[in-house]
Amino acid sequence: LAKTTQPISMDSYEGQEVNITCSHNNIATNDYITWYQQFPSQGPRFIIQGYKTKVTNEVASLFIPADRKSSTLSLPRVSLSDTAVYYCLVCDKEDDKIIFGKGTRLHILP
Amino acid sequence: EAGVAQSPRYKIIEKRQSVAFWCNPISGHATLYWYQQILGQGPKLLIQFQNNGVVDDSQLPKDRFSAERLKGVDSTLKIQPAKLEDSAVYLCASKNTDSPDAQYFGPGTRLLVL
Numbered sequence: 001l002a003k004t005t006q007p008i009s010m011d012s013y014e015g016q017e018v019n020i021t022c023s024h025n026n027i028a029t030n031d032y033i034t035w036y037q038q039f040p041s042q043g044p045r046f047i048i049q050g051y052k053t054k055v056t057n058e059v060a061s062l063f064i065p066a067d068r069k070s071s072t073l074s075l076p077r078v079s080l081s082d083t084a085v086y087y088c089l090v091c092d093k094e095d096d097k098i099i100f101g102k103g104t105r106l107h108i109l110p
Numbered sequence: 111e112a113g114v115a116q117s118p119r120y121k122i123i124e125k126r127q128s129v130a131f132w133c134n135p136i137s138g139h140a141t142l143y144w145y146q147q148i149l150g151q152g153p154k155l156l157i158q159f160q161n162n163g164v165v166d167d168s169q170l171p172k173d174r175f176s177a178e179r180l181k182g183v184d185s186t187l188k189i190q191p192a193k194l195e196d197s198a199v200y201l202c203a204s205k206n207t208d209s210p211d212a213q214y215f216g217p218g219t220r221l222l223v224l
Binding site: 034 | 114141145150151152153154155158160165166201203205211212213214215216217218220
């Protein structure tokens, strides 16, 4: 499983767009990039998954460049309730196993 | 659709005591996982079940931890005897084999070993 590197923490303000970048230099051909969100006292929650270019859902967008060695999770117009830990994961869809790093602690300020 | 259920939500025990956690996955999810999450870290996989069979238990400390999923639905994770370093949140997750995008996590059981 490819190792990922992401910032330990980030601060932003309500209404701003937040971009969290993750590097995964050793990503394999069959690997997908997946992001989870975890609020205090809750289990992680799946946000978005992508293989290349751009994926968008009701929560976030995921940008993946052509070389796939990095990816950026974009949260539009964040609110205080987006304060959470965000985990970037790289995994083979055929492999049921995922490995969590330490994640990025995002703190949204009023 | 009901989510993954776990109980108890909190447990305080003394070292060398035993403790058990229970998980009820989302209906129809064949794959079930137990994770340990120590404060400030990401979840660490302890064991993975496919139906009632163990797929991966390579990171389960088998001298003190055990888990079972007898009928391929509910699962229990047991620690006997507990150590101080077992203080953590124990998360259960399940996944639908036909929709492999995401694991669905329960709220976790917070264990404090004194």
